Amino acid sequence: MNAPETKIALFDFDGTLVETNLWLGLMKHHLKTKEKLGATFWYLFSHLALMPFWKMGLISTEKYYQSWGQDLVAMIRGIKTERAKEIFERLSDEYLLPSLKKKVLERLKNHQEEGFLTILTSGSFQKLLEIIAKRLNIDFVIGTELEVVKDRFSGKVIPPFCFGREKAEKVRKFLSGNGLMINFKESFAYSDSFFDLPLLELVGNPVVVEPDKKLLKIAKQRDWQII
Numbered sequence: 001m002n003a004p005e006t007k008i009a010l011f012d013f014d015g016t017l018v019e020t021n022l023w024l025g026l027m028k029h030h031l032k033t034k035e036k037l038g039a040t041f042w043y044l045f046s047h048l049a050l051m052p053f054w055k056m057g058l059i060s061t062e063k064y065y066q067s068w069g070q071d072l073v074a075m076i077r078g079i080k081t082e083r084a085k086e087i088f089e090r091l092s093d094e095y096l097l098p099s100l101k102k103k104v105l106e107r108l109k110n111h112q113e114e115g116f117l118t119i120l121t122s123g124s125f126q127k128l129l130e131i132i133a134k135r136l137n138i139d140f141v142i143g144t145e146l147e148v149v150k151d152r153f154s155g156k157v158i159p160p161f162c163f164g165r166e167k168a169e170k171v172r173k174f175l176s177g178n179g180l181m182i183n184f185k186e187s188f189a190y191s192d193s194f195f196d197l198p199l200l201e202l203v204g205n206p207v208v209v210e211p212d213k214k215l216l217k218i219a220k221q222r223d224w225q226i227i
Contacts, residue, residue, distance in 0.1 A: 005181045005182060005183035006117050006180055006181060006182055006183065007114075007115070007116045007117070007182070007183050007186050007187050007188075008116060008117045008118070008119055008175075008182055008184075008187045008188075008203075009107075009108070009111035009116045009117070009118050009119070009187065009188045009189070009190070010119050010121055010171065010187070010188070010189040010190065010199060010202070010203065011104070011108060011118070011119070011120050011121070011138070011189075011190045012121065012122055012190060012191040012192065012193065012196055012199070012209075013120060013121075013122035013124050013129065013132070014122060014123075014124060015192040015193065015209075015210070016101075016104060016190050016191050016192045016193075016209045017100065017101060017104050017105070017108070017120070017190070018096050018097070018099045018100055018101065019099040019100075019101060020095065020096065020099045022072065022091070022096070022124045022125070022128065023043075023072050023075075025091045025095040025096060026040075026072065026075050026076075026087075026091065027040055027043070027044065027075070028095070029087060029090065029091060029095075030075060035079075036075055036076070036077075036078075036079070039074050039075050039077060040075055042074070043071060043072065043074055043075055046071075047067060047071070050064060050067065051064075062164065062195060065163075065195065066161065066163055066164075070123075070144075070157055070161045070163075072125075073125075073144075073146055073153065073155055073156065073157055074155050076125075076146075076153045076155075077153060077154065077155030078152055078153065078155070079152060079153055080151055080152050081127075081148060081151055081152070081153070082151075084127065084153060085127065085131075088125070088127060088128040088131050089131055091128065092128065092131045092132055092135060093135075096132065097132070097135060101209065101210075103209075103227050104190060104209055104227065105136075107188075107190065107207070107227075108136065108138070111188065112137060116187075116188070117139050117140070117180070118137075118138045118139050118140075119138070119139065119140045119141070119142060119171070119174075120132060120133050120136075120138045120140070120141050120142070120143075121141070121142040121143065121162065121167055121170070121171055121199070122142075122143050122144075122162060122167075123143070123144050123161060123162045123163045123167070124143055124144065125143060125144055125146055126141060126143035126144060126145050126146070127146070128143075129141040129143040140174070142162065142167075142170050142171055142174050143162050144157055144158075144161055144162045145157070145158040146158065163195065164195045164196070164198065165198045167196065167198070167199055168196075168198035168199045168201075168202055169198075171199065171202065172202070184202060184203050184204060185203075185204035186204055186205070187202075187203040187204060187205065188203055188205040188206075188207060189202060189203045189205070189206050189207065190207045190208075190209055190227075191206075191208065191209065191211075191215075192208065192209045192210050192211050192212065192215070193211070193212060193215060194211075194212050194214035194215040194218070196215075197215070197218065200224075205225070206219075206222075206224045206225070207224065207225040207226075207227060208224055208225070208226050208227070209227045210227065211226065
């Protein structure tokens with residue numbers, strides 16, 4: 001007898017489940033505590049410097065957005081894992097979770113009550129997302145893994161960066177690697193970003209949350225749910 005298929009609910013984090021962004025929260029934390037100030041200012045100004053090239057079309061939007069997320073690890077380079085955990089917990093409880101979007105949180109709780117397997121997937125750091133998931137009783141996390149050398153973050157991402165097509169691929173590999181039989185037709189996915197289109201297309205019930213212009217246009221064309 002075949003095992004019953006599982007229904008899943010996939011949630012993006014920054015801009016979807018919460019109003020704010022990790023990079024801004026981490027920057028505010030470092031400025032307040034005077035930690036990693038050099039790396040913090042370099043991260044901000046180096047990416048702002050790319051903005052004119054992005055607006056002129058010399059850098060693709062995908063690469064520009066990707067750089068903001070992928071280079072964020074520089075702000076915790078050299079920090080011990082235990083200290084990073086303290087920082088992530090503070091960011092979660094004082095900055096990120098207070099900005100939860102009520103309508104999306106309601107959807108998350110409803111899916112949990114209905115027996116869906118809930119998955120938080122984002123370009124944000126895996127270890128931070130695990131804290132968020134624990135607070136919200138989310139079953140699994142699929143995020144960006146960071147390299148640790150001698151109990152300190154090296155400042156490098158363990159490929160692939162969890163963004164765009166790679167995010168959807170990481171979700172597929174996670175599900176198959178854990179032997180989960182998924183009913184994709186009756187499953188849900190939530191995101192605010194056009195770059196999560198491959199993730200949204202995995203399921204029969206894509207839901208866009210305060211979407212960007214490109215994603216809003218596609219959602220209207222395909223008659224997807226819009227929050």
